[in-house]
Amino acid sequence: MKIVSAYFIKDDGNLVNTQNDIAINSCGRYELINLKEVKTFRPDGRDDFQLLYIAKGSANFCINGKEQVAKEGAVIIYYPGEDQNYYYNIEDCPIVYWIHFSGFDVIKILEENNLSNGNIFFIGINNSLTLIFDKIIKELQLTRMNYFQICNLFTKELMTLIGRYLIESGSDFHKQNKILEAAIDYFNEDFNKSINIKEYADRCNISCCWFIRSFKNYTGTTPAQYIINIRMDKAKSLLNSKSFTVSEVANIIGYDNPLYFSRIFKKNVGIAPTDYCMLRK
The missing domain is CATH 2.60.120.280 (Regulatory protein AraC)
Incomplete structure (x- = not known):
């Protein structure tokens, strides 16, 4: 903690x-x-x-x-x-x-x-x-x-x-935020699935450009990066448990390719998953 x-x-x-x-x-x-x-x-x-x-x-x-x-x-x-x-x-x-x-x-x-x-x-x-x-x-x-x-x-x-x-939160501004809150709930629930931001915006009948801009203003990051952040948090939690291999962690959080997962993890966390595991021993 x-x-x-x-x-x-x-x-x-x-x-x-x-x-x-x-x-x-x-x-x-x-x-x-x-x-x-x-x-x-x-x-x-x-x-x-x-x-x-x-x-x-x-x-x-x-x-x-x-x-x-x-x-x-x-x-x-x-x-x-x-x-x-x-x-x-x-x-x-x-x-x-x-x-x-x-x-x-x-x-x-x-x-x-x-x-x-x-x-x-x-x-x-x-x-x-x-x-x-x-x-x-x-x-x-x-x-x-x-x-x-x-x-x-x-x-x-x-x-x-x-x-x-x-x-x-009780104004029209809040009604727009409800769209973003729904997206946040969806991303947190289905973070390990393949999520296409444009398809999600189209499904919600909203402009993709508006959605990305508004989401970044609301959370401080883009929808795509927000999903990556969720995955990295989950990955760190799984690696901390020492119950899964790097490949298993990659698959659990939605990456079919362990090497690609390792590159994403290092880019966002600063170190490779294997090195992260070593630090937690």
Whole structure:
């Protein structure tokens, strides 16, 4: 499991800040690499607020006794004292950002951004959010002058942008995004099959050029590269298990030619599959 995280340490160890309208406690990113599953279970919750953003893959949450799958593009918010019960599976390839915060005006900020009614909100994939998370993490790690105040501003910006994207998700803009979300679901489901992007666009009665351009704006990569990324993530997971040969992995993820798979893997991962296996021993 790859963890990138940073914390604002206070002398009294108190997680609740009543001096600032919003105040950072910690921020980080989880990415499963070797562990098959990671669980978080806090029956009494925490003293502060928590927000999670599923930047990639999916995660599983139990909220009010109901199991729910949060797919990429989802935001999950926990209030102080709320039961927290969720877990990540390596086969879901999750990349999850999280942030803990408090402050005397947090509830008002959440209400202003339509984030006070419920726990799970879908806003779609947006690189600007992950950039803010990364900025907060870096500020907390470097602890330069005024880093606490800057982190608080970034946290407020994060809430405001999430509120904007939540509103946009109910507009015509969102209807277009539903097409892209359907494509993402399809690619994740049938990544090991032969997928022709033009044929897919034609089948959906949409322009291939529009689809490729819109998909790249939405995810940060082209449909073809997105499929390759899924295959490479699956390949790394299978190679990590040490249960399959390189040829078997190639066949499982949709490549008939192991040599071609090796070239694609090296181009996208940086090393050949055989070398990757050696590093994981």
